[in-house]
Amino acid sequence: MIIFGTRQEELDLGPVHPQDCEVCNKADQPFRLRLVYRYDHVWFVLGHVRALSYVIVCGDCGTPFRIPRAAGRKLGRLAREPIPLLRRYGCLLVFSAFVLIAGLAAVLGY
């Protein structure tokens, strides 16, 4: 039985510089950087990321503010996306394996 689905995950990437919050109208609030992403999965292990965004979240009111991807990576001092490999490319790996097996079967005449 094959299990398909879509899930959303959130990774906490640590604190960022205190900033003013427009929602709770307080100065120098603690903020945290988070990566929010949605992915399709097969058997909950093999994934394909559909959408991702970096947000900074006010520590007082919890309001998330979306920031550009490049700014998020720079704020988090990330060399690459912190999403696990099988969540990012798991479905692509399985699809590539099927294509490879079908190609080998065609070449070998099975």
Ligand SMILES: [Zn+2]
């Ligand atoms: Zn706030």
